[in-house]
Amino acid sequence: AQSVTQPDIHITVSEGASLELRCNYSYGATPYLFWYVQSPGQGLQLLLKYFSGDTLVQGIKGFEAEFKRSQSSFNLRKPSVHWSDAAEYFCAVGASTSYDKVIFGPGTSLSVIP
Amino acid sequence: GAGVSQSPSNKVTEKGKDVELRCDPISGHTALYWYRQSLGQGLEFLIYFQGNSAPDKSGLPSDRFSAERTGGSVSTLTIQRTQQEDSAVYLCASSSYPFRGEAGNTIYFGEGSWLTVV
Numbered sequence: 001a002q003s004v005t006q007p008d009i010h011i012t013v014s015e016g017a018s019l020e021l022r023c024n025y026s027y028g029a030t031p032y033l034f035w036y037v038q039s040p041g042q043g044l045q046l047l048l049k050y051f052s053g054d055t056l057v058q059g060i061k062g063f064e065a066e067f068k069r070s071q072s073s074f075n076l077r078k079p080s081v082h083w084s085d086a087a088e089y090f091c092a093v094g095a096s097t098s099y100d101k102v103i104f105g106p107g108t109s110l111s112v113i114p
Numbered sequence: 115g116a117g118v119s120q121s122p123s124n125k126v127t128e129k130g131k132d133v134e135l136r137c138d139p140i141s142g143h144t145a146l147y148w149y150r151q152s153l154g155q156g157l158e159f160l161i162y163f164q165g166n167s168a169p170d171k172s173g174l175p176s177d178r179f180s181a182e183r184t185g186g187s188v189s190t191l192t193i194q195r196t197q198q199e200d201s202a203v204y205l206c207a208s209s210s211y212p213f214r215g216e217a218g219n220t221i222y223f224g225e226g227s228w229l230t231v232v
Contacts, residue, residue: 043226044157044205046220046221090156100170101159101170102209102221104157105156106155
């Protein structure tokens with residue numbers, strides 16, 4: 001079965017600074033990988049996903065993520081953070097070769113200092 | 115429907131009572147998930163339905179929790195003899211299994227059912 005870890009429980013960055021949120025997964029075959037964002041009091045919104053092909057994936061709101069098979073990682077990045085990016089970020093892994101469930105990581109809470 | 119619909123949006127119940135939470139997935143989606151999110155916590159997987167296959171119940175925390183999916187569409191999550199630790203937001207999500215060439219089985223979430231056990 002697959003699993004996901006997000007090593008950072010909470011991150012604080014200054015507005016305008018760059019951001020990288022870490023995600024590591026465990027899965028025996030080629031995974032589907034996702035990043036979701038949950039703003040305070042809001043539902044979960046898909047930021048981006050990796051299925052196959054180019055390992056650098058572009059998403060909404062200026063986010064990107066890079067799939068590194070050798071490191072079993074799918075880190076989320078943004079070059080310049082805005083105050084509105086303060087939210088909870090969840091990495092998730094799904095199976096590409098079987099009818100298996102999607103598992104979410106524990107989440108990273110992002111605070112943005114004006 | 116256009117999106118995943120959950121009801122009720124809020125439910126307050128007394129300890130020991132049974133509750134039912136309903137999920138209406140996106141039309142045509144074969145996969146349906148239930149997750150639980152406690153205050154300030156991540157998404158805890160509960161149960162997964164995929165087409166006509168037997169559901170994956172590996173995340174259900176106790177035998178007080180059960181779920182069914184009728185006709186491959188609407189799902190009901192039932193919590194019997196509710197306890198205070200059951201208080202959480204219960205999120206339903208659905209996805210379509212990728213057909214050849216389609217890019218990934220994105221999960222679409224409902225707004226959740228907020229359960230408070232007093």
